[in-house]
Amino acid sequence: MIPEIGHFALILALCVSIIQGVLPLIGAQQGRREWLVLARPATQISFLLLAISFGVLAWCFYVNDFSVLYVAEHSNSQLPTVYRLGAVWGGHEGSLLLWIFLLTGWAFAVAQLSKTLDEFMVARVLGVLGLVATGLLLFVLGTSNPFERLIPAAQDGRSLNPLLQDPGLVFHPPMLYMGYVGFSVAFAFAIASLLSGRLDAAWARWSRPWTTTAWIFLTLGIALGSWWAYYELGWGGWWFWDPVENASFMPWLIGTALIHSLVVTEKRGGFKNWTVLLAIMAFSMSLLGTFLVRSGVLTSVHAFATDPRRGIFILLLLSLVVGSSLFLYALRAPKSTLGGKFSLLSRETLILLGNVFFVVAAGSVLLGTLYPLLIDALNLGKISVGPPYFNAVFVPIMVPVLFLMAVGPWASWKTTDLKTLLKRLWLAAVVAFVAAIIIPSLIGEFTILTALGFLLAFWVIASGVLQIIRQCKVGMPTRSFIGMQLGHMGIAVFVIGVTMVGAYQEEKDVRMAPGDTVTVGGYQIRLMGVGPAQGPNYQAMRGTFELMRNGKVQELMYPEKRNYDSSTMPMTEAAIDAGLTRDIYVSLGEPLEGNAWAVRVYYKPFVDWIWGGCLLMALGGLFAVLDKRYRLRVKK
Amino acid sequence: MLNKFLSSLLLTLFISIVYADEATPLATDPVLEQRLISISEEMRCLVCQNESLSGSRSELAQDLRREIRDLIRQGKTDAEIRTFMVDRYGDFILYRPPVKPTTWLLWIGPFVLMIAGITALLMYLRRRNSQVSSIALSDDENKRIDALLRDDK
Amino acid sequence: MKAKFIIPLLLFVVLVGFLAVGLSRDPREVPSPLINKPAPAFKVPQLADPNKSFSPEDLKGQVWVLNVWASWCVACREEHPMLVELGKSQVAPLIGLDYKDKRADAMEMLARQGNPYNLSAMDNDGRVGINYGVYGVPETYVIDKAGIIRFKQIGPITKDVLDKSIYPIIAQLNKA
Numbered sequence: 001m002i003p004e005i006g007h008f009a010l011i012l013a014l015c016v017s018i019i020q021g022v023l024p025l026i027g028a029q030q031g032r033r034e035w036l037v038l039a040r041p042a043t044q045i046s047f048l049l050l051a052i053s054f055g056v057l058a059w060c061f062y063v064n065d066f067s068v069l070y071v072a073e074h075s076n077s078q079l080p081t082v083y084r085l086g087a088v089w090g091g092h093e094g095s096l097l098l099w100i101f102l103l104t105g106w107a108f109a110v111a112q113l114s115k116t117l118d119e120f121m122v123a124r125v126l127g128v129l130g131l132v133a134t135g136l137l138l139f140v141l142g143t144s145n146p147f148e149r150l151i152p153a154a155q156d157g158r159s160l161n162p163l164l165q166d167p168g169l170v171f172h173p174p175m176l177y178m179g180y181v182g183f184s185v186a187f188a189f190a191i192a193s194l195l196s197g198r199l200d201a202a203w204a205r206w207s208r209p210w211t212t213t214a215w216i217f218l219t220l221g222i223a224l225g226s227w228w229a230y231y232e233l234g235w236g237g238w239w240f241w242d243p244v245e246n247a248s249f250m251p252w253l254i255g256t257a258l259i260h261s262l263v264v265t266e267k268r269g270g271f272k273n274w275t276v277l278l279a280i281m282a283f284s285m286s287l288l289g290t291f292l293v294r295s296g297v298l299t300s301v302h303a304f305a306t307d308p309r310r311g312i313f314i315l316l317l318l319s320l321v322v323g324s325s326l327f328l329y330a331l332r333a334p335k336s337t338l339g340g341k342f343s344l345l346s347r348e349t350l351i352l353l354g355n356v357f358f359v360v361a362a363g364s365v366l367l368g369t370l371y372p373l374l375i376d377a378l379n380l381g382k383i384s385v386g387p388p389y390f391n392a393v394f395v396p397i398m399v400p401v402l403f404l405m406a407v408g409p410w411a412s413w414k415t416t417d418l419k420t421l422l423k424r425l426w427l428a429a430v431v432a433f434v435a436a437i438i439i440p441s442l443i444g445e446f447t448i449l450t451a452l453g454f455l456l457a458f459w460v461i462a463s464g465v466l467q468i469i470r471q472c473k474v475g476m477p478t479r480s481f482i483g484m485q486l487g488h489m490g491i492a493v494f495v496i497g498v499t500m501v502g503a504y505q506e507e508k509d510v511r512m513a514p515g516d517t518v519t520v521g522g523y524q525i526r527l528m529g530v531g532p533a534q535g536p537n538y539q540a541m542r543g544t545f546e547l548m549r550n551g552k553v554q555e556l557m558y559p560e561k562r563n564y565d566s567s568t569m570p571m572t573e574a575a576i577d578a579g580l581t582r583d584i585y586v587s588l589g590e591p592l593e594g595n596a597w598a599v600r601v602y603y604k605p606f607v608d609w610i611w612g613g614c615l616l617m618a619l620g621g622l623f624a625v626l627d628k629r630y631r632l633r634v635k636k
Numbered sequence: 637m638l639n640k641f642l643s644s645l646l647l648t649l650f651i652s653i654v655y656a657d658e659a660t661p662l663a664t665d666p667v668l669e670q671r672l673i674s675i676s677e678e679m680r681c682l683v684c685q686n687e688s689l690s691g692s693r694s695e696l697a698q699d700l701r702r703e704i705r706d707l708i709r710q711g712k713t714d715a716e717i718r719t720f721m722v723d724r725y726g727d728f729i730l731y732r733p734p735v736k737p738t739t740w741l742l743w744i745g746p747f748v749l750m751i752a753g754i755t756a757l758l759m760y761l762r763r764r765n766s767q768v769s770s771i772a773l774s775d776d777e778n779k780r781i782d783a784l785l786r787d788d789k
Numbered sequence: 790m791k792a793k794f795i796i797p798l799l800l801f802v803v804l805v806g807f808l809a810v811g812l813s814r815d816p817r818e819v820p821s822p823l824i825n826k827p828a829p830a831f832k833v834p835q836l837a838d839p840n841k842s843f844s845p846e847d848l849k850g851q852v853w854v855l856n857v858w859a860s861w862c863v864a865c866r867e868e869h870p871m872l873v874e875l876g877k878s879q880v881a882p883l884i885g886l887d888y889k890d891k892r893a894d895a896m897e898m899l900a901r902q903g904n905p906y907n908l909s910a911m912d913n914d915g916r917v918g919i920n921y922g923v924y925g926v927p928e929t930y931v932i933d934k935a936g937i938i939r940f941k942q943i944g945p946i947t948k949d950v951l952d953k954s955i956y957p958i959i960a961q962l963n964k965a
Contacts, residue, residue: 235691240686242686243686267785273794277797280797281797295808295812296812296816297808297811297812297814297816298816299685299686299816299817300685301684301685301686301687308812312812315805315808315812318805319805322801323798323801323802323805326798327798329797329798330794330795330798334794340781341764341765343765344761344765352757353757356753356756356757357750357753359753360746360749360750363745363746363749364745364746367742367745368742370804370808371739371742372816373807373808373814373816374807375738375739376811376814377807377810377811380738381726381727381738381820382726382727382728383727383728383730383733383734383739384680384727384728384729384730384733385733385742386688387678387688387731388678388731389731389732389742389743392732393746508659509662509669510659510661510662511659511660511661511662512659515657516659517657517659518659527659589662598662599659682819682925683924683925695889695915696915696924699915699919703916703919723822723823724822724823724919724920724921724922725819725822725924726819726821726922728819728820
């Protein structure tokens, strides 16, 4: 009975979304006020219905209702409660429901926080969001209904893939989807302005906080995914350029270009067409990512179970949404006016140049990800495009971006002269070069790549510090300013992490019997013993290791080899001792003869700076969103 | 006799506990293993859902790593080992796509995009400035705008 | 409307075209680079009598079919009836290559399910499989009179594959 409520709520939501999508848009076009005003209430009802539907599904998991097929496929009575809830989005149908739930949530937020916005604009924005929701609801109800029944009900469920039984599952998809879905708001604002024929700075001002918020979530979502892969998969890597990872990274790259472009459009009225195109592209990338992950078109560790019918449907949806947007763009964009004038060397140009690099980066990632498909479709054979390609291509594109990051904030709007820039930046350049030469030489091996990493990171940091000093002399920095500094510093911190780990990590694959020690990165790790352990739904062999430095025991580490009741493949649960300047990573391999075990240990210097940098970026975004002028606006 | 035996046994035991070994590397030849890792890292595990040959625990991956070890011992170069794999499994097994006519677009693409992007940008800026200068503002208007911009940081 | 504004739409249409074609492809299938190349040489013990050996040389001058199978392979059981049919048709010798298997298990399976092969050879360590580009059993090769591989079937042989690909190729190669 209860699952049917969830199903029914979805059907109702579809009807409401159609109303929300169609009537306000026509109303705005024809000036019919009665239809315009339907937008907000429709959005609110839509959200309520999705909340009910999602809540019902969560309830089914909580009470172990195995008469629901989706629950039976992804959960199990032995599964700890928190993972039963995470399992709601552990598979295709449920994660799609989460997607739509968050979409209506964002629309609801826009409806509530747009009281001062022109009602024609509101109607159009909510209308577009309604149309997107309609498409997705049709998809869910047509091909991916999470409430489908299993008759007769299963005795117990198949359970969740052990890899997913981890806190990472609880946070990573929701964060990621908040980001993906959040770009739909910028998209809706862009379409709304194209429809109204009024492309002005006000639209950019409205879009900015929404876009930045979505960007914050996407940054956190990607960082979480990377961190989760690092500690869960047991091989210490943090990014594999897997198609699904790329599917989340491309919207991020476009999104970063977008938030910078919006700054210019808001302040100087420039780049309107370009910003609108970026907004369309960012959400298109989100939809494309959704397609790639669920259609079976690419091989990936992340891919959901696929069904060609679903692939066709999403492709149709993608074509309609993006195709019609780009068509509208082709029609309306030429009509927009230009903004203020600016010279070849100005903040505007530097931001625009940065945009070019971000878009080229996104384009390259897209090219690499889809190239195997392209070649296969043309019957030219089968190739693989993996990390060696992406690393070779992506790093050179990002180098100029890092360079610009330190220069842009010093450039004035409209025009800036080269002499002034050089005067501001020479000290940062010196610091950067010194760091690039000294640090690698001190730590160990000096390579060009390592030096380059430190050069760029310290270039950005030094420039940022100088900016902060200068600003503080003039007055209290705005939150916007702090946000920018944190964002840029975040990237520098990230680059330091990547450079250190890439250049100086150590790995040892050894045979250890109780009492044996292995030395790595200046630490000694001694095996005390390996014994059995029991979890709620698994049996394990747990090793006890002493982590020592200079003969003193610092920490005990407990890596495990788990055998889940629901799976035949043993799972490695690595033990990590995390620290500000290094991680020590111990992983149990196979048991060997003579009471010994195969053990793999890693010393990973500064690896946590990778995700620390992402956190800083997200924090920067938060400061930017909380800037006072947005507060004032709401109060009025 | 027995006492001597027992005491030497105890002594050996004692020594082996106190002077517990530095763990021996799993691989019989760590240098070879390093080379194996760097070669197999750039190859695909054909039976996995996108994992490298170096990390995969599948049987085929283990067999292929064993082959690569043999080839290394036989003194083959990295290029020869790659050719060995490609002869049997095609270009699909390489994560670094070989540069051939079908992949020119792939390898040149980003570079071309970059040049195209920067060129388009320069052209746009030139054109824009000539267009905008025809909508010149008065000095007074300019001053007002600058003032507004300063406040509105 | 100005021409340049329609470029994004055009690029997108091209992209969708490729994605649509991609939906009909299997991204994990590894086509064989050995088609139209000589079948790699090997010499391994026979399953029935390990004192005897088998080598592709033995069948030079004939068109023959090599089927890679194993007792632990579930999909092999699916294609077994097709192999029986192929064996009965007598259009070409059917040689089995027992891949990474235990002799006892393999013999037992053939005894239980029937033996469609003229003979089976054992590839215990998988080396022959690697030389033939085997990555998942079952896989089947059609080899011509000169010892060149002319066709490879990845995955179980279905009635369709048998009728539309294997029989025609064998017939064609036999005429030559």
